[in-house]
Amino acid sequence: MLKLEWSAGTVLLRGEAPPLVRAYFKWDPRVRCYRALAIQYRWIVETLRMLGVEFEDDVLHPPPCHLAPRELPLRDYQREALEAWLRERRGVIVLPTGAGKTLVAIAAIAKLARPTLIVVPTLELMDQWEENVKRHLGVAPGRYGGGEKSVACVTIATYDSAYINAEQLGDKFELIVFDEVHHLPSPGYRQIAELCAAPWRMGLTATPEREDGLHELLPYLVGPVVYRRYVREMAGRWLAEFDVIRIYAHMSEREREEYAKLTETYRGFLRKRGLSMRSPRDFEKLVAMSVRDAEAREALLAWYRARRIALHASMKLDVLRDLLAKHRGDKVLIFAEHSDVVRAVSSRFLIPEITYKTPEEERRAVLAAFREGRVRAIVTSRVLEEGVDVPDANVAIILSGTGSRREFIQRLGRILRPREGKRAVLYEVVTSGTKEVGIARKRRKALEGEG
Amino acid sequence: MLPSNLLVARVRGGRIEPLLLEPEGIPLAIAAEILDRLRDGVGRSRRELERELGELEELALEAGLDLRVARAMAALALRASVFEPVKAPVDPVRARLEVFEEACRSFGVAVSEEERRAVLERAAARLGCRVEDLEAVLAEYQDEVLSKPPDMSAEDLVKEYNLAEVQTLLFKALKLDARFVADGATTKRLLRAVKALGLLYVAEKAGEGVRLTIDGPASLLRQTRRYGTRLAKLIPHVMLADRWAIEADIAGRVRTLKFELADARSHLFPRRSVEVEPLFDSEVEREFFKSLSRLAPGWKVEREPEPLVAGNRILIPDFSVSCGGRKVYIEIVGFWTKEYLERKLEKLRELKGVAMIVAVDEELACSSVKDLPHEVVLFRGKLRGADVYPLLRKLLGEPERAARPEPPREPEVPALPDLSGKTLAEAVSELGKAGVDPSKALEVLERLGYTVEWRSLDPSKARVRRARAEGV
Numbered sequence: 001m002l003k004l005e006w007s008a009g010t011v012l013l014r015g016e017a018p019p020l021v022r023a024y025f026k027w028d029p030r031v032r033c034y035r036a037l038a039i040q041y042r043w044i045v046e047t048l049r050m051l052g053v054e055f056e057d058d059v060l061h062p063p064p065c066h067l068a069p070r071e072l073p074l075r076d077y078q079r080e081a082l083e084a085w086l087r088e089r090r091g092v093i094v095l096p097t098g099a100g101k102t103l104v105a106i107a108a109i110a111k112l113a114r115p116t117l118i119v120v121p122t123l124e125l126m127d128q129w130e131e132n133v134k135r136h137l138g139v140a141p142g143r144y145g146g147g148e149k150s151v152a153c154v155t156i157a158t159y160d161s162a163y164i165n166a167e168q169l170g171d172k173f174e175l176i177v178f179d180e181v182h183h184l185p186s187p188g189y190r191q192i193a194e195l196c197a198a199p200w201r202m203g204l205t206a207t208p209e210r211e212d213g214l215h216e217l218l219p220y221l222v223g224p225v226v227y228r229r230y231v232r233e234m235a236g237r238w239l240a241e242f243d244v245i246r247i248y249a250h251m252s253e254r255e256r257e258e259y260a261k262l263t264e265t266y267r268g269f270l271r272k273r274g275l276s277m278r279s280p281r282d283f284e285k286l287v288a289m290s291v292r293d294a295e296a297r298e299a300l301l302a303w304y305r306a307r308r309i310a311l312h313a314s315m316k317l318d319v320l321r322d323l324l325a326k327h328r329g330d331k332v333l334i335f336a337e338h339s340d341v342v343r344a345v346s347s348r349f350l351i352p353e354i355t356y357k358t359p360e361e362e363r364r365a366v367l368a369a370f371r372e373g374r375v376r377a378i379v380t381s382r383v384l385e386e387g388v389d390v391p392d393a394n395v396a397i398i399l400s401g402t403g404s405r406r407e408f409i410q411r412l413g414r415i416l417r418p419r420e421g422k423r424a425v426l427y428e429v430v431t432s433g434t435k436e437v438g439i440a441r442k443r444r445k446a447l448e449g450e451g
Numbered sequence: 452m453l454p455s456n457l458l459v460a461r462v463r464g465g466r467i468e469p470l471l472l473e474p475e476g477i478p479l480a481i482a483a484e485i486l487d488r489l490r491d492g493v494g495r496s497r498r499e500l501e502r503e504l505g506e507l508e509e510l511a512l513e514a515g516l517d518l519r520v521a522r523a524m525a526a527l528a529l530r531a532s533v534f535e536p537v538k539a540p541v542d543p544v545r546a547r548l549e550v551f552e553e554a555c556r557s558f559g560v561a562v563s564e565e566e567r568r569a570v571l572e573r574a575a576a577r578l579g580c581r582v583e584d585l586e587a588v589l590a591e592y593q594d595e596v597l598s599k600p601p602d603m604s605a606e607d608l609v610k611e612y613n614l615a616e617v618q619t620l621l622f623k624a625l626k627l628d629a630r631f632v633a634d635g636a637t638t639k640r641l642l643r644a645v646k647a648l649g650l651l652y653v654a655e656k657a658g659e660g661v662r663l664t665i666d667g668p669a670s671l672l673r674q675t676r677r678y679g680t681r682l683a684k685l686i687p688h689v690m691l692a693d694r695w696a697i698e699a700d701i702a703g704r705v706r707t708l709k710f711e712l713a714d715a716r717s718h719l720f721p722r723r724s725v726e727v728e729p730l731f732d733s734e735v736e737r738e739f740f741k742s743l744s745r746l747a748p749g750w751k752v753e754r755e756p757e758p759l760v761a762g763n764r765i766l767i768p769d770f771s772v773s774c775g776g777r778k779v780y781i782e783i784v785g786f787w788t789k790e791y792l793e794r795k796l797e798k799l800r801e802l803k804g805v806a807m808i809v810a811v812d813e814e815l816a817c818s819s820v821k822d823l824p825h826e827v828v829l830f831r832g833k834l835r836g837a838d839v840y841p842l843l844r845k846l847l848g849e850p851e852r853a854a855r856p857e858p859p860r861e862p863e864v865p866a867l868p869d870l871s872g873k874t875l876a877e878a879v880s881e882l883g884k885a886g887v888d889p890s891k892a893l894e895v896l897e898r899l900g901y902t903v904e905w906r907s908l909d910p911s912k913a914r915v916r917r918a919r920a921e922g923v
Contacts (some may be wrong), residue, residue, distance in 0.1 A: 008668045028671050030651045030763065037672050167649055167668075191677055195669060289796070321562055328559030350554035350561040350570055357592060362544045369548065375555045376575050449827045 002055035004044065008167040009195030011036045011044065011059055021047050038170050039221070042199035043086030059197050061171045063142075065153035067113035072136055075238065076388040078104050081227040085202055086111075092181055092203035096231040097413020098239050102129065105177045106136045108202060108437040109154060117173040118156045119192060121180050123360070124367070129156045130177070146360075159189050166195040175200040182207060183407070184221055185214035193221040205411060207406045231409070231416070232447070240394070242424040244447070246440065247323075248432040249315040259434060262306035269299035282284040310434035311337055311400035317348065319429050323397055324377070326347060331370070331393045335411055337400040342379050345399070351377045380404065382407075392419060396426045403442035452683060453619045457523040460620055467708040470517065471719050474609040477514045481507060481521055482612070483605035489597065496594040497534055504529070524612050531601035531611075536593065541580045543588040545831040550574045550585055551892045570741035604872020606917065617720075619712060625666065625674055625700040627682045632660035633692035635755030635767040641688040642765060648681040653763045659764060660694065661758055676702050690720055722869060737781075743772070743836035750774050761801045768807065770909065774847040779806040783834060792827065795890055799826075806846050810834050870896070872885040875903055875913040 002015040013025055013034040024044050025034035036044065041059055048055050074082065081093045081104050089112075095101045095321050109116045118133075120126050123146045133141045142152030145161035151172055162169060175198055178184050181203030193201070202308060203222040208215050217226070235241055251259060269278065277283055289296035324332065336342050337357045346353035350376055352366040369375045370393075396415045400405055415424040430440045459470040472478040485504055492500050504525035511521035554561045554570045561567040575582045621627070633641075638661070645652055645665060652663045665685065667678035682699070689695050696713035744752050756771035759780070768780035784795070786838070792811065799807050810828045830838045867885055870878045878901075879892045887895050896903065896915060904914045 010668045010672065010818055020543045026671055030653050030671075035671055037669065140877045142476075169488065187676075191675065194673070324560045328562075332560075343590075348567070350567060350589075359544065359592065362547065365544065366551075369552060374552045377555075377560055414616055 002048070002053060004041075004055060004057050006038075006058050006059045006061065006171040006197065007035070007098065008193075009038050009170050011038055011041050011197065013044075016050055016052045017048075018053060019299075020051065021053070022408045037194050038197040045199070055336075058137040059171060060174065061401070062115035063151050063153055063172060065113070065115050066144060066154060067110075067137065067139065069113040070110050071422055072103070072107040072110050074103065074107055075100065077229055077234075077238070078107070082107050082111075084226040087226070088223060089175075089200040090202070091223065091226035092218055092222055094205055094208055094225055094228040096229065096234055096239060096416070097206045097410060098291065098416040098418070099229065099234055101206075102132055102179075105179075105202055105204060106132055109133075109175065109177075110137060112175055112200070114200075115172060116154050116175040116177060117162070117169060117196070117198065118177045118179065118345065119159055119162045119184075120156060121159055123158065123181055124363070125179060126156050127364075145286040152219070159183055159192065162192045163188055166192055170196040170198075172317065173198045175202070176224060177201075178203045181205045181218065181222060182210055185210065185217040190217060190221055202217055207409055209406075211404075231412070235416070237419060240418050242412065242416060242426060244412070244426045244428070244444070246428045246430055247319055249319045249429050251309065251434070252314055255309050257432070259306055259309045262302040265302035265418065266299050266306065269295060269302075269316075292304040307435070308338075310431045310436040312341055316399055316429050316431070317345070320397065320399060321349075322343065323395075323427060323429075329397050330376065330394040330395045331373075332377040333393050333411075333414055334377065334397045334399055334402060336379065336381060337402070339381055341400065342381050345379045349377075350380075351375070351379050354378055354380045356381070376406060392417065392422075394419075394422055394424045396424075398426065398428045400429075400436075400440075401443065403439040405443055408443040408447075452524060452622070452680075453523050453615045455619060455622060457519050457526065458616060458619045459517045459519050459523075460616075462703065463659040465706070465709060467703070467710050469618065469620045469710075470520070471613045471716065472520070472609050473719065477511075477516060478520065478609050478612075479605050481511055481514075482524055482528075482782070484510075485521075485525055486601065486603070486605055486608060489528055489532055489600040491599060492597050494596055494598075496537070496596050497529075498591070498594050500597060501525070520612070523615065524608055526787070527611050527615055528603075528608060531603060532597055533599035533845050535598045537596050539588070539593060540584045541578055541588065543593045546574070546578055546580070546585060546588050549578055550589065553577075560866060584717040604914075604916070606871050607721060607869070610719060613719045614687070614721055617712065618686055620701060621683035621699060623676050623677040623688065623700055623702045624679045624682045624710075625676065625707065627665045627685065628662060628698040629665065629685070629689045629695065630657050630660060630662040631689060631692035631695040632658075632698075633695075633758075633760060637688075637691050637757040638700060638765065639755065639767050640691075642684055642767075644688050648684060649679075649687075650678060650681055652765075654758075654760045654765045655763070656760045660692075661760055663765070664762065674702065674707075687721075690714075690717060690722070690816065698864070738833050739834045739836065740770070743770075743839070746836040746840055747772075747843075749911040752844075756780070759802055759805060761798050764798075766802070772843055772847065777806075779808060779843055779846045780881035781808045781810060781839060784809060784811045796826065807840055808839055808846075810839060867899070870899075870901055870915045873915050875915060878915045 001016055002013070005012040010032070013022075015036065017025070021044060022034065024040045024047075025036045028035040045057065077095070078100055081095065082223050085091050085093060085104075085108060093101060093104055097102070105118070118141075120129055126143060126145060130143070133139065133156070137154060139153065139154060142150040142155035143157075144151070144155060144165060145158035149165075151169075155169075155173070157165070157169065173196070176193075176198040178193075178201070182205045183189055184203065201222040203218060208218060208225060231239065261350065275282070275286070277286075277429050286296060286300055290300045320334070334345060334351070336345060339357060342353045342355050343352065349361055353368070354363055354366060358366075366375065366378065370378055393415045396411055398411060401411070410435070412426050415426065428440050460467050461470075484507060488503060489500065492503075505522075507525065508518040508521045512518045530598040550570060550605070553574045554566075557570055557573070557716045558566045563568050571582045572583050575585055578585075601608075642652070645663075650667050651663050655662045665682060667675070667681070669675055669677060686697070689697060694714050695717075697711070699710045701708045701710050740752060740754060743750070751773045753767065753771045753773070755767055759766045759768065769783045772779050772781065782799075784792070795809065799809070807826055808826055810830055812834075813829050813831050828839050828842060868881060870881060873881070878896060882895060884890050893903070901915050901917055904916055
């Protein structure tokens with residue numbers, strides 16, 4: 001009889017298969033057997049069943065599971081999202097940060113009650129999902145990542161650890177949930193999806209689009225977008241109302257001179273060589289040139305330094321001081337680009353910081369203190385962008401940032417969890433007369449571009 | 452292995468070549484400087500040492516070397532060092548949180564300088580420390596201090612650098628071809644590593660040796676760098692072969708690049724002593740070896756002889772017995788069934804022109820022992836020379852009666868580790884393990900091509916170095 005077997009992220013076929021099925025496979029002379037990527041498992045099985053071919057299936061080896069199927073209470077749009085996904089049991093759900101994406105996935109797990117792997121970008125998110133799984137499903141999840149390796153009926157893994165251990169995890173689950181699924185299409189991470197046999201797949205994100213266009217792979221890896229809602233549609237009802245305010249900081253006299261000089265060095269070089277900077281690729285070329293070309297190196301350095309002056313103009317700290325004085329009673333998140341600026345703000349205003357350097361113990365303690373109101377402000381680089389629950393923050397200050405729309409939407413999302421009578425405010429501090437004005441304009445398109 | 456931004460390599464005509472350094476001249480001087488600074492740096496903080504080693508990057512640049520060379524060597528040396536946490540006057544995490552919470556209680560946020568000072572004073576009073584201690588924990592996260600510098604010579608460090616560069620390059624490998632000539636034990640260890648890493652291989656005969664094409668299960672279906680790190684881990688195993696050459700396909704930005712390396716450059720790499728296993732892993736085999744050698748002193752009995760290629764797999768028989776130009780291999784089988792034996796024999800028959808005897812333990816038979824093919828020899832409990840002797844004689848002919856007493860075999864000398872960089876005292880004790888009398892140690896060291904740098908008359912300070920071969 002035909003037999004399907006699991007083999008380290010792939011499916012082996014023993015016996016003679018009908019051509020329609022064999023199309024998924026390739027002959028592997030190393031083991032004298034047909035082999036397919038595990039992602040094809042669902043389609044292989046469906047085709048065999050459709051053809052009425054009898055076969056032995058030894059692909060999935062799920063851990064013991066004692067979940068009883070049940071329904072969780074959901075908001076209207078969450079129920080719509082779940083129903084849209086249940087039609088094919090695959091696909092991406094797009095909801096703004098703060099709209100409760102997690103709960104849609106938990107409800108799907110509760111309904112199917114089958115072994116599930118949840119893949120998340122950070123250890124913080126792993127903690128949060130663990131909490132949610134315990135609260136709503138009443139089971140303790142397994143954890144894969146940060147040095148831990150335990151598998152249970154519901155298991156949470158980081159992208160890194162799921163990538164490294166794809167061969168061990170790929171045959172253990174029927175449902176796989178990718179939180180912040182826009183990470184998945186990158187060349188490494190996509191293998192998590194390809195080497196996993198789980199037939200049912202869900203992706204969650206606030207913004208599936210990637211600058212590199214790789215989001216086009218999502219339909220193949222998890223399924224198409226099956227449900228989407230935008231921030232503007234939901235503010236006021238399911239999300240807090242918000243304002244976005246731009247404040248200009250000025251450069252000191254010395255900074256202004258330095259900035260002008262550096263900008264001229266950079267532009268002068270481009271003029272002299274007849275170069276133009278239209279795409280990221282043009283810039284990469286400049287970086288490559290700088291390896292052998294002293295002038296190119298100088299131009300590149302000038303660009304970096306000018307950017308640093310614009311992003312970290314000394315007056316920005318004065319603007320920050322005034323904003324903090326104004327919002328003494330509020331819960332404030334401050335975002336800055338570089339970890340030394342984060343440190344400077346932390347040390348100057350005695351605000352805890354969270355960066356990738358922060359020890360685990362301190363990070364947890366700070367987040368707990370923030371939740372309980374023992375501290376009311378946190379300064380961070382990029383760590384807090386994704387998903388970390390800071391429930392009642394109502395003020396965000398972007399001290400410096402990139403032009404990325406996703407980054408902007410995520411930073412905004414951090415303050416939009418709804419509360420009675422809440423009105424959130426996001427400040428962008430921008431250095432006037434520099435290219436930072438353009439950077440800020442670019443990222444704000446994230447709001448205009450929305451539905 | 453290094454972060455990929457420290458890989459120095461250049462691409463030419465579809466090939467990629469990492470920068471490999473001779474352990475001499477400027478690179479050796481930089482390595483020596485790094486190690487000296489670490490030896491003098493015991494008790495100092497990691498951050499300070501990193502900053503200081505960073506200065507050497509400039510030195511490397513001035514000397515016309517890529518600054519990444521200095522950075523990579525520093526990274527490797529730091530990795531070989533032992534650091535331990537410092538004892539701070541206050542627990543940093545607790546102190547920092549105390550300050551932040553105090554600021555929140557008093558002012559929400561310490562907006563002005565006065566508010567900041569007030570917060571720090573109150574927190575210091577509560578924690579029983581000084582304001583400066585708090586400033587220190589606010590300025591930087593806790594650091595570690597160096598407790599043990601790396602135990603290696605400058606030459607070792609250059610070689611480690613070369614190996615790390617090759618391995619880092621291989622992170623992006625799509626597949627690896629390894630050709631080598633090696634004994635059975637070395638090959639076995641390599642194959643065991645291939646298996647343990649979840650990789651697959653196809654074997655072919657190549658001249659005197661074998662050629663393995665190694666990649667992973669999904670490589671068939673996808674060009675993937677997934678197995679690169681694992682392929683990199685195989686390299687030290689390959690380098691232990693007597694002769695070796697590797698060829699890898701490396702995923703480049705635009706196209707696939709070729710990378711080649713062979714034993715002509717093995718002096719650039721450390722010779723990693725892979726864990727030494729007992730020569731005989733079972734009592735059965737030891738007994739057999741003894742009894743057969745006694746029975747036919749004219750035959751040459753070898754344990755784990757050179758690997759054979761059967762189909763596309765490698766087979767390493769347990770023994771070979773040779774006489775004149777003829778050779779017979781012997782495979783000992785533990786638990787077995789008739790079907791298992793059939794499959795095994797079928798595989799062995801793919802070895803055309805190779806004579807093979809399979810010895811099976813009657814007590815471990817899981818099925819009937821009747822009608823076994825003629826190449827199969829039965830034994831009970833313990834395989835003795837006498838069990839296979841008749842069959843061997845048929846295949847090899849009479850053992851030479853002349854039976855000159857076998858020339859005394861050279862005593863088995865355990866492989867010596869690289870002694871360069873060791874102190875004289877350490878070298879003498881290593882030689883002692885190999886049976887060298889301490890009184891002869893200096894003489895032996897010189898014959899092995901080492902010189903001794905006397906820094907004082909204390910043997911634990913004098914250092915053993917490899918003499919410059921070119922100079923001699």
